[in-house]
Structure formats: structure tokens, C-alpha cells
Amino acid sequence: MRKGQDLWERAKAVIPGGNMLLSKRPEMHLPGAWPAYFSRASGVTVWDMDGRALTDMSLMSVGTNTLGYGHKQVDAAVRGVIDAGNMSTLNAPDEVLLAERLIDLHPWADMARFARSGGEANAIAVRIGRAASGRDGVALCGYHGWHDWYLAANLGDADRLDGHLLPGLAPAGVPRDLAGTVFPFSYNDLEGLERLIAEQSIGVIKMEVQRSGPPAPGFLQAVRALADAHGIVLIFDECTSGFRQAFGGLHKVHGVDPDLAVFGKALGNGYAVTAVIGRRAVMEAAQSTFISSTFWTERIGSVAALATLDAMEACASWDVITQTGRAIGERWKGLADTHGLDINVAGLPALTGFSFGGPDALVYKTLIAQEMLKAGYLAGTSVYVCTAHTPGVIDGYFEALDPVFALIADCKNGRDPADLLEGPVCHAGFARLT
Numbered sequence: 552m553r554k555g556q557d558l559w560e561r562a563k564a565v566i567p568g569g570n571m572l573l574s575k576r577p578e579m580h581l582p583g584a585w586p587a588y589f590s591r592a593s594g595v596t597v598w599d600m601d602g603r604a605l606t607d608m609s610l611m612s613v614g615t616n617t618l619g620y621g622h623k624q625v626d627a628a629v630r631g632v633i634d635a636g637n638m639s640t641l642n643a644p645d646e647v648l649l650a651e652r653l654i655d656l657h658p659w660a661d662m663a664r665f666a667r668s669g670g671e672a673n674a675i676a677v678r679i680g681r682a683a684s685g686r687d688g689v690a691l692c693g694y695h696g697w698h699d700w701y702l703a704a705n706l707g708d709a710d711r712l713d714g715h716l717l718p719g720l721a722p723a724g725v726p727r728d729l730a731g732t733v734f735p736f737s738y739n740d741l742e743g744l745e746r747l748i749a750e751q752s753i754g755v756i757k758m759e760v761q762r763s764g765p766p767a768p769g770f771l772q773a774v775r776a777l778a779d780a781h782g783i784v785l786i787f788d789e790c791t792s793g794f795r796q797a798f799g800g801l802h803k804v805h806g807v808d809p810d811l812a813v814f815g816k817a818l819g820n821g822y823a824v825t826a827v828i829g830r831r832a833v834m835e836a837a838q839s840t841f842i843s844s845t846f847w848t849e850r851i852g853s854v855a856a857l858a859t860l861d862a863m864e865a866c867a868s869w870d871v872i873t874q875t876g877r878a879i880g881e882r883w884k885g886l887a888d889t890h891g892l893d894i895n896v897a898g899l900p901a902l903t904g905f906s907f908g909g910p911d912a913l914v915y916k917t918l919i920a921q922e923m924l925k926a927g928y929l930a931g932t933s934v935y936v937c938t939a940h941t942p943g944v945i946d947g948y949f950e951a952l953d954p955v956f957a958l959i960a961d962c963k964n965g966r967d968p969a970d971l972l973e974g975p976v977c978h979a980g981f982a983r984l985t
Contacts, residue, residue: 554600555587569984573717574613578984580931581920583974592620594939597929606928608948611935614791614902617817617872618862619939625820628858629851637850645853652860653828656799659808661831665824666847669790669815670696672825675842676811677755679827680784683810683836686754689733690747691715693759695788703729711735718980739767744774748781757786760801763897771807778810784833790815790825794863795901796873820859824852869901872936875945876900879934882949889953890960904933907959914968915959917977922958926951 559577563569569576577585586599595607597620611617618625650663664679666672673695681687694715695701704711705722707730712720715735734751736743738758747753756778760771778785787809792801794817802809811829818824828834863869880896880903887894887905894905907915916932923930928951934940962968 552599552601552603556583556585558600559587563984572613573981574610576978576984578975578978578982580609580929580977581917581924581974582977584921584924586924586929594619594621595937595944596620604927605924606944606948608923608934608940608944609929609931610933611937612821614816614935615819616821617794617868617901617937618820618859619937620821622820622859622862624862625822625855625858628854629822632850632854638848642848643850643853645850645857646848649824649826649853649856650828652857653799653814653826657803657808657812657828659830660812660828662834663826663828664834664837664842665826665853666844667823667825667849667852669813669825670698671844672790672813672815672827673757673788674698674700675837676786676788676813676827676829677757678840678842679829679833679837680755680757680786680811682840683833684754684782684784686752687732688751688753689755689757690736690744690751690753690783691733691757692736692738692744693757693762693788695757695759699725699729700733704733704735706730720981738762738764739770741770741773741777744777748777748783753781753783755784755786757788759788760792760805761899762791766805771802771805775807775809784811785809786811786813788813791902792899793817794869795899797869798864798867801899818859819852819855820862822851822855822859824856826856866938868938871938872901872940874900875940876903876934876936879903879936879945880905882945886949886953886956890956892956892960892963898933901936902933903936906932911962911968913976913979914972915962917975918958918968918971919952919955920977921971921973922955923951 559569577587588600590598590600597605597607599605646665653663654660664675666675677689677700702720702722702725705720706725706727709721712735734747736747775785787802789800789812793814797803800812810833811827813827815825877900883894883896883905894907896905898904906912920931928948958971
């Protein structure tokens with residue numbers, strides 16, 4: 552059962568870093584044993600290169616498939632595009648329909664632009680925001696991709712972005728002249744944001760609506776007021792949070808409208824499509840700068856998004872995955888209590904996760920991946936919930952997790968956890984692969 556790992560070793564010799572996405576590196580899960588590659592996927596089942604069927608109680612393709620893998624309605628729409636033609640010299644009409652649909656879901660917005668990945672959509676939004684405000688400075692909170700504008704925050708201080716998801720992101724290759732253009736602030740730290748605005752020429756506030764914990768009472772409203780008072784463009788990055796707790800952006804739940812919002816991941820249920828929507832006065836600034844790319848005009852993304860929106864609306868997917876995620880979080884807590892363990896459950900319900908305190912946290916995460924893989928699960932310390940995570944699937948997962956928590960309890964009572972691992976400990980953030 553080594554085809555995936557053998558291919559991964561070949562990949563590292565011909566692809567820098569082994570693959571295109573840090574989150575999918577085996578070293579982030581179970582170094583030396585994670586299957587690495589899939590042959591097919593359906594519902595919540597992923598088949599590896601050896602034909603082994605594994606239940607995905609992990610990242611569900613890093614949050615792209617809230618309707619499960621291989622959703623029949625979405626895939627049928629895409630097959631129709633393949634038959635009719637995906638690209639031509641003329642434009643795809645579906646992008647107009649998608650723009651109108653997203654605007655209808657967000658009455659504060661008037662216009663939309665589309666791309667195919669979250670990082671580039673965030674770069675588009677920042678470019679538009681800077682063009683509209685006439686100022687270069689960006690105050691940011693959260694994770695927003697790999698582009699120069701974002702990593703510029705680490706120029707001169709490589710630790711600035713450590714609290715914004717991935718530690719260790721060196722700004723190698725980012726022009727030094729970009730230093731002093733991006734300024735991180737901490738979530739719920741209104742005073743920190745106020746200082747940045749007072750001390751720097753801030754034209755854009757770029758932030759996630761919520762990731763680990765909820766906003767403090769009045770925080771998002773105060774950010775909106777600050778942006779209005781200083782003529783700053785407020786951008787909500789909803790690439791991760793969008794369509795998970797509301798039919799649209801999470802900002803709808805909190806009642807605070809941005810000037811621009813960015814959507815991705817769940818929008819196409821596994822097909823590449825991202826969107827930037829916004830107020831007309833801000834979005835029109837896109838015409839004063841150059842934002843253009845051939846493959847943003849392909850048809851599959853827009854068609855997949857329209858079919859995904861229809862399927863989401865039909866089953867109220869955001870309610871389903873939110874309730875399922877809450878139930879998972881409560882069962883984690885109950886299982887931990889049963890075994891005398893102390894865990895912290897955090898995140899949006901549909902992006903729920905738990906963590907152990909102390910120096911062995913990564914060891915325990917690795918142990919969970921190792922033992923759950925033996926039981927037929929892709930698992931770690933977080934679950935990106937989809938509508939195919941039925942009660943039966945959840946019950947089977949917890950039945951397999953119970954003895955793993957018992958092992959961890961043994962370790963808390965004196966057993967050396969390193970003796971239980973069959974390979975190296977997983978990585979916590981960015982680390983160079985050799």
C-alpha cells in the first residue's frame with residue numbers, strides 16, 4: 552500500500568515542494584504514510600492509488616466540497632459544458648448570470664469580477680481597493696494567499712504573519728520596495744487597527760470576517776465605522792467562510808456589509824471559480840487599472856457555481872453543515888471528557904477543529920492521523936463539514952476515534968507518545984521539504 556507515497560517521493564524530485572498546495576502535503580498530516588494521491592472520490596469517500604476506500608473526516612479538499620465529492624447535479628452541468636464547448640473567442644453567457652445571482656444574494660453589491668483561485672481573487676480585490684482609495688497602505692487581518700502584496704507584511708520582520716494561519720512564511724522573492732505597504736492587526740484588536748490608521752496611509756482594510764473565534768460585540772461594526780470615517784475600502788475575504796453559515800457571505804450573519812467581498816472554495820463544489828463582488832463606486836476602479844486573464848473566461852467555473860448555488864439552496868446546505876459541525880464539536884468534547892482529556896474546540900461550526908494544549912499537541916495530531924488511517928479514515932484535528940457527512944458517517948468516525956483518545960489519555964498519564972508513532976511528527980506550518 553505504498554503507491555501514493557512512492558509517487559510523492561518522485562514528485563519532490565520534479566516539483567518544488569512536491570505539489571501546488573501546502574495543505575495537501577503529506578508532511579502536514581502523517582509524514583511517510585499519508586496516501587498523498589487519490590484515484591477517485593465520491594460523497595465522503597476517497598480512494599487512494601492502491602484502491603483503498605477512505606472516509607474523509609478531514610479537509611474535504613481544503614473546504615471546496617460542501618456538497619460532497621462528485622455531486623450529480625453539479626457534475627452534470629459541467630458535462631454539459633464539455634459537450635457544448637468550454638472556451639471560444641466569444642464570452643461565456645453564464646458569467647453574467649453568476650454575477651447577477653451573487654449580487655441578488657448580497658443587495659449591498661452592484662458588480663462582480665471572476666477569477667479561478669482564491670489568491671488571485673484576493674489580489675484583484677486589493678488592487679481594486681487601492682485604486683479606489685488612491686492609497687497604497689493595507690491593514691490586514693487573516694490569511695489571504697501567496698501573492699507579493701500579502702507576503703510584503705513579512706519584509707523586515709519575518710514573524711508578522713505568524714498569527715495569521717501559517718508560521719514561517721519567508722518573503723523571499725518579494726521586492727524589498729514593498730516593505731511598509733502592508734500592516735497586520737489582530738482580530739478583535741480595534742485599538743491596534745486605530746493605531747495603524749493614525750500612523751499609516753491606509754487605503755484598504757483586508758480581513759476575514761471570522762476564523763477561529765467570533766467577533767467581540769461591536770467589533771465588525773466599529774471596523775465598518777472606521778473605514779467610513781477615513782475613506783478606507785473595507786474588504787471581507789470570504790473565500791473560506793462564504794456559504795458555510797449563510798447562503799452567501801458570513802457577514803450577512805453579523806449584519807455588517809463590506810465594500811468588496813471575495814468568495815471561493817465552496818462556490819463551485821470542487822470546480823475552480825472565485826468571485827469579487829462590490830459596490831459600484833469601488834468596483835468601477837477596476838477599469839482604471841489592468842486586471843485581465845484568459846482562463847478567467849472559461850465556462851466550467853461559472854456553470855459549476857450556478858449549479859452549486861442551486862443545489863445549496865435546494866437543501867439549505869449552510870444550515871445542514873452548521874448543525875453537523877456543532878454536533879461534531881459537542882461529541883469531541885464529550886469524548887474528551889470520557890477520557891479525562893482537555894481539548895479546545897474552535898472555528899466556524901462547518902470548519903470545526905480541536906486542539907490539545909502542551910508540547911505534545913503535534914504528536915497527538917500525528918497519532919490521530921496514523922491510527923484513524925488504519926481504521927479507514929482521513930482524519931486529524933479538524934473537519935471541513937459537507938452535506939454527505941450523514942449521522943451514520945459521524946457515528947462510525949467517533950467509534951474509530953474513541954480508542955485513539957484512549958491512547959492519548961494513556962500518554963497524558965505517563966506513557967511516552969513517541970513510542971506510539973511509526974514515523975515523524977507532522978509539520979505545524981511552512982517548512983522546506985528535502
